Amino acid sequence: MASTSNGTADTLAQLNSARDLALKDASYYLQIVPAVLALVGPPAGLDIRRWGAEFLAEAFASPSLAAERKQELSLTVLDLLKEYLDTPGEDVVVVKSVVQAAASIYPLVFRHIIYNPTNTATWQKMTAIKSSILRRMDSAPPGVRICCIKFVQRVVQTQTPGLIADPRRPEHNEISLALVPRDHPIIPPSNLEAETSGLLDRLLGILQEDISDPLLITATLNSLGSLTRSRASIATKIISTVLNFNPFRLVKPPVTTKMKVVVRSIERTTRALLQNFAKKNQNHALVGRIGQHIEHLHHARVAMFDDNNRKRPAPVEPTDGLDQAKRQRLGAEVTDAPSQAQEVLPPPGSRTYAWLFNRNPQEASANFDVKAITPEIVANIVLPLLIYADKAKFDHAINATQARLLAHRRDLPARTALDAAVTATHKPPADEDEEEYEPDFPPAETTEQILNRLDNAPPDELPPERPPPEVALGPFKFPQPPPLTEAETIDCSKDVVNRVFGVMAELDETPASKAQRPGFNRLAASGYDRDAWVTVITRIATRGAAGLENGIVKAEGEGERSIARYKSFSISNTIRDALYLYVIEDFRRRIDVAISWLNEEWYNDRIMAKHAGDAGPPVKHYDKWVLKVLDGIVPYLDAKDKVLIRFLSEIPGIGVEVLDRVKKLARDPERVSLAVNAIHYLVLVRPPVRELCVDALEDLWRNYDDARGPTAKVLNKWRPHVLQEVPNGIGAQVKSE
Structure with a gap:
């Protein structure tokens, strides 16, 4: 037994040395962790198992060890952790450390499985460990x-x-x-x-x-x-x-x-x-x-x-008139207890506000200067005191203070007739004894209150009543507001546009309804949702001022002089600018708004061209804004983006300038495949622009070496003779040299 203990102590000493080495330099974990796995398994002693479990938890929680190294080590310790948890009656300390290590390992194994979907055995081990831990959570x-x-x-x-x-x-x-x-x-x-x-x-x-x-x-x-x-x-x-x-x-x-x-x-x-x-x-x-x-x-x-800390201290003298030795007889009636009316009042010249409101006869509290307490402390103290104060005692103190005030007023000499009237008003009747005084009457009126009451009193002799004069009131009309200036009109229009897009921003955060929407027969803008607002805004932008961009609006009362208001400001162009900024802010989520808007622009351009008269060709907006939207989203596209293919497949018109924007993607070697796939998709699904798209692919094959491989597959079907020619790109120049 002694030799076994000595062997365990030696093993622990060696393990602690290795642990200290790893704590100084985290790179040693890669060598130490695989080496100690065979020593700290379930057949080992309790002390060694505890050391092994704590060491693993410490290693995978160490911030010094890189996440990639932890992920490599995590795959090697899963078997040991599973053996620890499957051992019946395993030590609590060991289980605690194993669960801590599993908490650190789980995200690492999870990431390994994401990029290695064929490693089923590793995930089965992690699942078994997770199930064992969850079973222990309640018991x-x-x-x-x-x-x-x-x-x-x-x-x-x-x-x-x-x-x-x-x-x-x-x-x-x-x-x-x-x-x-x-x-x-x-x-x-x-x-x-x-x-x-x-x-x-x-x-x-x-x-x-x-x-x-x-x-x-x-x-x-x-x-x-x-x-x-x-x-x-x-x-x-x-x-x-x-x-x-x-x-x-x-x-x-x-x-x-x-x-x-x-x-x-x-x-x-x-x-x-x-x-x-x-x-x-x-x-x-x-x-x-x-x-x-x-x-x-x-x-x-x-x-x-x-x-307990907010209760008032016990009173120094009995509050009910009983002696302290007879406190158990609280139900007894006190016949000779001194009442508040029998209080001996100090001389009138020595009475102060402290005497008026003080309910404690001790000199220490009477001489305390309350100015030493800050108003903040007073505010924090008064509210709890009022909450926990005894209502009966509080009312008794108010009545006693009121009695002192009235007694003080009676002792003062009446200086004027008004003061005498006030004193006489509150003087008790002569046939009543002062000892039976009950201060339950309403508060006494002050001098100012009595003067106000006398001023408001009716005169002794009222003049004869006269009927009020009849006043004929005509109809009242508010004056017309002044007309808005052109600058005020522009500001109001911009505010309206900002409010409308504010509503759309709020609807973006609202989850879309899962109810099935009607097909082509549905009414546009029939609900208060995001699609309805998109329809309203795009149609206001495209149709609200249709035909007025080049028109002249004659000002009222200005004779022959006319003002071209839409040359300086146009509500439609303001909405178009706001729509463009709204789409570009999050074009991956709002690409449907751009498609709906550009479809409306294309339709409006066709209608205006059809009904154009002698005023000349109408302003075309579709070509301008489709190129502007493309210029806004192309710099932020990556090689795996499908937004471009959706955008090109759903906009109504595609021209040479649109394809030129797409071909510019081939300047970036990482986005060559994106440009080729987008144009190839148009070749397959949009026959009217197939020739333009094949021309664009031919141009890519001739001028961009990185695009030769992807475009050759498409040109082999549509223009195989082009593949026999020598391209004009950098590779061709090197070959000719």
């Missing part, structure tokens, strides 16, 4: 369950679509469901989305169910905070669940100090999660509810835990 010890929560958080984060920073460099993008192709054979996105939704509900269920373990709740809140920062698509669902979570429901009698500390910690974690989300998403729809919930948590904490 394992608290430490293991906390690690399982972290694992679930990493799975949800990995299997939820994230942002793609650069589509051309997928290895630099964040690992998420957005990288998975829709037709992946091993991890189809539809199955992963369903599994992710279930795991997220399981994670949120910890806050919704009656679970009183503070460690699990705190771990869940911390995991949800990470998800709200990295996955905006599920942040609303998470925050809504947190808003319905009340940490004070964990308080159950008896309330101990430990319970107070636990609940305050959970409340602080909840508040921090909500505040951080509101700070980073200030325009979110739930920001208002978050502020209300944080305020509710604050008041609930104050009401539950700060009650």
